[in-house]
Amino acid sequence: MEKVREPAAIAQDVLLGSLTKICQEQNDVEISMQFECNRKFSSVEQRLDQRSPIIKKFLLDLAKKYETPGRGVLDVACGPGNDSIYLVHGGFKVFSCDLSDGMVEEMRTCKQEFINNGCKEFENWSIFKANMIEIDAVIDSNKNLPPQYDTIVCLEAIMFLMGDQELKKLFSCFEKLLRPGGVIVVDHRNFEVMAKTGKPVNGGINPFTAVEYRHIAGVAPFAIYGPAPEQKPIAVFLAYERPDGSNLYTTSRVFTREQITSLAKSTFGENCKIQILHDLKDESECPPEGTAIITYVIEKPLE
Ligand SMILES: C[S@@+](CC[C@H](N)C(=O)[O-])C[C@H]1O[C@@H](n2cnc3c(N)ncnc32)[C@H](O)[C@@H]1O
Secondary structure (H helix, E strand, O other), X not given: OOOOOOHHHHXXXXXXXXXXXXXXXXXXXXXXXXXXXXXXXOOHHHHXXXXXXXXXXXXXXXXXXXXXXXXXXXXXXXXXXXXXXXHHXXXXXXXXXXXXXXXXXXXXHHHHHHHXXXXXXXXXXXXXXXXXXXHHHHHHOOOOOOOOEEEEEEXXXXXXXXXXXXXXXXXXXXXXXXXXXXXXEXXXXXXXXXXXXXXXXXXXXXXXXXOOOOEEEEEOOOOEEOXXXXXXXXXXXXXXXXXXXXXXXXXEEOOOHHHHHHHHHHHHOOOXXXXXXXXXXXXXXXXXXXXXXXXXXXXXXOO
């Protein structure tokens, strides 16, 4: 009888595969992952309630503050649209995109359900498929989409971009698609702590409700470190726990606050306004080791 392999052994295989890729193409690694949405929602209320009141209030207030006529909110790599939905319900014109056919289909079904339930505001919800690093071209070629937006939201998504060039491309798309004076909200898990301690900080303001995983169950002893003498962490190994108790293994790039801040400045200029939040609180209220999610609020300078 075949011996059941330890999760750690499977983990190591997956990690080595990813590591080989990263090493082969230091600067531009393509990783693709097909997301599925098999969550079924039974009511409009349940659908509107996928996010904590804190993040809802945060994004609704931000969208309000930056709203100008004729533009709207662009939700990039939006998954099944958990943030888009309460923004649409809150009266904003929302444009939502994801690379996964499953996510796009889930949003279209959901839109129809809202409309059938008499929520007329959902008639104006725009949903389209796009790779986030090519989103400028997709928007350029679609006359129904405005060329610029007041607010761009990109949550729990940049970790899927494994190469520096991809991340740079994403920020240059943001720059093109954001109106002067507009704002971007982008976040990532606190990978620095994971790489250091081997343990994730779970929870935070935006837990993994978007896909069918409860939380990050564990990570690296398998973190990958760069060359000496700095030996900076490059990637961490993650295990997500599914509701049935099984795990999904994947790797993620390690982002640091310095890296994102410097990319924001090189994209939007040294004087762009950048606010860094720890679980949506001021850094002084939430120490790094207790922070699950780091959020950047970046304002594009007025021309
Ligand atoms: C963890 S989910 C986050 C979804 C949503 N933003 C949220 O916070 O609930 C990550 C999403 O990113 C999407 N994604 C991954 N790579 C992408 C890419 N290159 N372009 C667009 N979407 C991508 C996946 O399909 C998935 O729906």
